Amino acid sequence: MSARISHEKSVIDNLVIAGGTGYRRWCGRLEGSPSCRQQIAYKEETIFTLKPGTGRLALGEQLYADKIINRPRVFQWLLRIEPDLSHFKAGTYRFTPQMTVREMLKLLESGKEAQFPLRLVEGMRLSDYLKQLREAPYIKHTLSDDKYATVAQALELENPEWIEGWFWPDTWMYTANTTDVALLKRAHKKMVKAVDSAWEGRADGLPYKDKNQLVTMASIIEKETAVASERDQVASVFINRLRIGMRLQTDPTVIYGMGERYNGKLSRADLETPTAYNTYTITGLPPGAIATPGADSLKAAAHPAKTPYLYFCGRW
Structure with a gap:
């Protein structure tokens, strides 16, 4: 019984790893493509305020509602694959149109607010x-x-x-x-x-x-x-x-x-x-x-x- 459970766990782990690796490869290709740059939808600098206690789902909804991102599903997948990017801090930030979603999340994680x-x-x-x-x-x-x-x-x-x-x-x-x-x-x-x-x-x-x-x-x-x-x-x-x-x-x-x-x-x-x-x-x-x-x-x-x-x- 234990061998079967171990085998099933191994299969699941391999699927997660394979999925994660594939996603990272896809996202890596996407980082350099025009479509990725368009994920930050603003053509000019924009000021964004993240309120205390905002979770990743609420953040995605807010960014989409503010038209800062136009691919909320990609945003949520990125947070699942790279959970370290979910440690964002409340504050007021400056986003530039050249930013990728990952760069934006790293900024929110850094706590470096707009001056x-x-x-x-x-x-x-x-x-x-x-x-x-x-x-x-x-x-x-x-x-x-x-x-x-x-x-x-x-x-x-x-x-x-x-x-x-x-x-x-x-x-x-x-x-x-x-x-x-x-x-x-x-x-x-x-x-x-x-x-x-x-x-x-x-x-x-x-x-x-x-x-x-x-x-x-x-x-x-x-x-x-x-x-x-x-x-x-x-x-x-x-x-x-x-x-x-x-x-x-x-x-x-x-x-x-x-x-x-x-x-x-x-x-x-x-x-x-x-x-x-x-x-x-x-x-x-x-x-x-x-x-x-x-x-x-x-x-x-x-x-x-x-x-x-x-x-x-x-x-x-």
Whole structure:
């Protein structure tokens, strides 16, 4: 009896092996054929989200329903023959039209989720960044509103008033369901590190009371000129004015202080209307940054050129 059972088991095993070998040969030929490439039906990149707990049958149905594969039976056979490909992980992935089904499954198994870019540009305000965050895809929104006080509280800032200008401008990559606060924390952490370095290495005798004034000056430089080679010269003019108690008199500070009242043009009345940021009416630096400074402006604020200039020259 045992010999008969052993014989039957051997026959079944041989059939499975033969079937598997034949399938692998067939699939190997198919991998290089146009018909296999068409199994990923999209002609452009597509983003696919796999929810936690999704089994192989449900995955096949979802891929077919989303028109990502057009041969669900081939898909299920592949998972049966190669069960190791069934260990897929939940997440949001990017599929390319060149992918085979096997490559797609290996991606799902790897857990390497799609990365999305968020570009924070020099010279922009935190309010601009918050708008970008609201519009960016696949971000989990946790901020209740866009008030600076709300952001400062969410980030648990040591100095809540030091918020404008304190987010490093860069292209920040993130995965789906990254929170808005998590991205802001990354940008803030890098800016703090950059400011600490600039502060420690700053030139001697600069009239800054604290790091926030360094960032404030850097933001003014950022808005005053877009030419990198001029920034240390621009910094020298403002530093020279500060040293003798002369008003900075720079238009970007007026614009910032006007807020939503600014309509794209500055009048003489605007220059003469006092605000906390209007450097035509106040002496010294405004209470905080007016934009996000880039690395060059931060460097210029910490190492201004040594010049006697109190006014900007047409050519330095």
